[in-house]
Amino acid sequence: MNGILKLAFKLLVNDKGKYAALLVGITFAVFLMVQMTSIFSGILTKASSTVINLGAQVWVMDPAVTNVASSIPLPTYVLDAVRSINGVKYAVPLYSGSALVKLENGVFQFVTVLGLDDNSLLGHPELIEGKIEDIYAENAFVAVQDTEISKLGNPRPGTEFEINDHRGVIVGLAKVSVSGLFGIPTLYTTYSRAIQYIPSTRFTIAYILVEPKSNDVIPSIQDQVRQLGYVALTKQGFMQKIADYYKYQTGLGTNILIMTVVSFLVGLSISGQTFYTFILENLEKFGALKAIGAKGNELVYMIFFQATFSAIIGYGLGVGLCAVVITLAKLRIPEYSANITFTTLAFALVMVLIIAGISSYIGIRKVLKIEPFDIFRS
Structure with missing residues (x-):
């Protein structure tokens, strides 16, 4: 078997032009597929930046909320009710x-503007200049660098600076894990200052951040919050809800899917x-x-070896090219x-293995039909 595979390898690379064309097609397809899905992954991560940066384990919100930017104000009594639930260590x-x-x-x-609880400052970012007590x-406001x-x-x-006819002062600079999606700077301040400086509706609580006593009580907390007419999502659950919104309720997911399918078809055809x-x-x-x-x-x-070998090499080249392009773009x-x-x-x-499988099938059908006497007769 080793001799057969060595022969297959020599046949494959003997025609450098055809082999290079084969690699270019697969590399280009992999590059486009990885690039499109990587961009989508980056967008979803940035869309959940507030959830990631604040780091709360459980988020209480209105059931109609689809993403972190479309918060629906909660009545004050919901905060009191959540605080009284068994298993809740604290809620802010x-x-x-x-x-x-x-x-x-x-x-x-x-x-x-993110207004943190005045007493606990739960979710405050790490400061690189200044002190959080300021x-x-x-x-006082803290700007995200x-x-x-x-x-x-x-x-x-x-x-x-001036915010709604109020004087504002930057008292510190903070760093966060993920920056926002829409290119808008972020300021942190206290909850009381935020509702004082910024015009708001009758209710001002966007979300309630809950710290459970243990992970085991989270399902119980979710059930009791559901009885109040609201939903309590874990950090990962909220991030998944945001991802589902951008995937299925906006054109973003569809466009990325179409581009990925086109990339696959380009690689398959070439x-x-x-x-x-x-x-x-x-x-x-x-x-x-x-x-x-x-x-x-x-x-x-x-x-099959020839098709798979070409596909794997093209996969590596495509991923490497995509990594270089993304690195240069971020610089x-x-x-x-x-x-x-x-x-x-x-x-x-x-996807690239599917391309290899279909390409192999095309070649196998042709080779298995050939008869030796046809070759020698010609």
């Missing part, structure tokens, strides 16, 4: 809203056509092998959204 309110700020140079800029100072901070004029501690041409050009060699005693299953192994465009995940790599691998 979170303000989440947008505001228009006027910078020192007169430029206006929309920002996302958030209790008059007019991410790719969007330049839109605030790259403020430093002590920088002043590799299938090239591999079929390769089989036709080497038909005499396969016939000669059959004439000297090569069995049909050995020829099948040869063709030039810091807010570029693309994450290569194990799921993305596994999906692309399955």
